[in-house]
Amino acid sequence: MSLLHLVCPACQSVNRVPEERLRDAPDCGRCHRPLFSGQPLALTTAEFERHLQKSDIPLLVDFWAPWCGPCRMMAPAFEQAAAQLEPHFRLVKVNTEEEQTLAARYAIRSIPTLAIFRHGQEIRRQAGAMGAADIVRWARNAPR
Template sequence: MPLHVVCPHCHTTNRVPSERLGEAPDCGRCHRPLFTGKPISLTTADFDRHAGKSDVPLLVDFWAPWCGPCRMMAPAFEQAAGQLEPRFRLAKVNTEDEQMLGRRYGIRSIPTLALFAGGREIARQAGAMGAADIVRWAQSVVR
């Protein structure tokens, strides 16, 4: 059965057979990899496409550049992306630049991880975490 996967580069929705997800598929439009092993940065303009149009769960790190714990967690989140893709898409939202998204999802403290599936938030975890804890938490929510 094909899965819908949104390209992290051109934001086009691609249909990828589920059995080919682990074979490093490329975007049909821009021909770049659909998974890079690194978190993507999302803005208000492209957030809904990635959260609602993809069949791959979206794990979002809501953060800000002035936040010490956010900066400390950034390498762990990047490491978790390498371990969780292609089963998950990891993304970062800078709440300083994307204040509307922070308000929309009621982000009160940062860093906050929010997991989206089927266009809706299914889990949330506040506070800095290590890579192993991020991976374990995401996998415990989506089995």
């Protein structure tokens, strides 16, 4: 039995969940809220760091800005992708206007930009808006 570390989206505590129980809608051991909601999480820099460093599932990040038309157009597709990819991916949104240090650290030059991180390392990146099916296909084809 393989245990995965998952960061709670509500209280930020790290939970250990058996891999075979991911599909059983696990709750946080501390706050008892669901570990997955089928919706992307909006993260601050500190929350992003916690998920990046402490979670064993890949982090699929949408770097976006509120003034960006393509970002707003892609938002519903990213939400649909979250419902399909969780619990094997954690989908998050990072507002590059509010979290400029993250945008600078990862050299985000155009938005929207999607990036997949595994064990703290970026493994894949794609700039430009995509539909839900394309996001799901792109994420599932990421290197393991």
